[in-house]
Amino acid sequence: MSGLRIGEVAERTGTNTPTIRYYEEIGLLPRPDRQEGNQRRYGDDAVKRLTFIRRCRDFGFSIEQVRTLTSLVQDRSRSCFEARDLAQQHLTEVRVKLKELRELEKSIAGFVESCNVACAGGPGPDCVILEDLGSMKPIAAERRRA
Known part of the structure; x- marks a missing residue:
């Protein structure tokens, strides 16, 4: 065997x-x-x-991007430019996600800051983080930027 x-x-x-x-x-x-x-x-x-x-x-x-890359490995008639272009597209997507993550980081930092100022150590149900998460209003970090 x-x-x-x-x-x-x-x-x-x-x-x-x-x-x-x-x-x-x-x-x-x-x-x-x-x-x-x-x-x-x-x-x-x-x-x-x-x-x-x-x-x-x-x-x-992504799976589809991997499918394209694996097909490039097997086909000598195709250009390296295809791999480069796909990687460039992926890099652009990653940069967009990083920007979104930085915004998320600011929002979460705002949660922590507002809790430290308003209610740290108080009863859990009175925490401003919980209030902000359950609210339709902008969160603290967004309020500061406005």
Whole structure:
């Protein structure tokens, strides 16, 4: 019997077995040969591809972006510009998310600040953080900017 079992591939790549099965199901990872007992058996190419997929996902690329990147790996007729453009698009998306996270950080800092000023140490139900979270009015950080 040759090849690696799914658990061995999972261990080598840091990917859990349900995720490996999912990647097979959606066509990101080719379905492996099966041997006695209908067990999956993977070769080195599958380990390399799964490592590539895992790294793409670790960098936050979507499944469809990973699909595009894996197809680029296999097609010498396609240009590196495609990978660059996809990475640039992803970088733009990451920068938008970072901006949103900075705004979220300011809002949460406003929660903490308003609690320190208004009610820290008082009864939990009277906490301004809870009031702000349950309110339709702008939160403290937004009120300060207005």
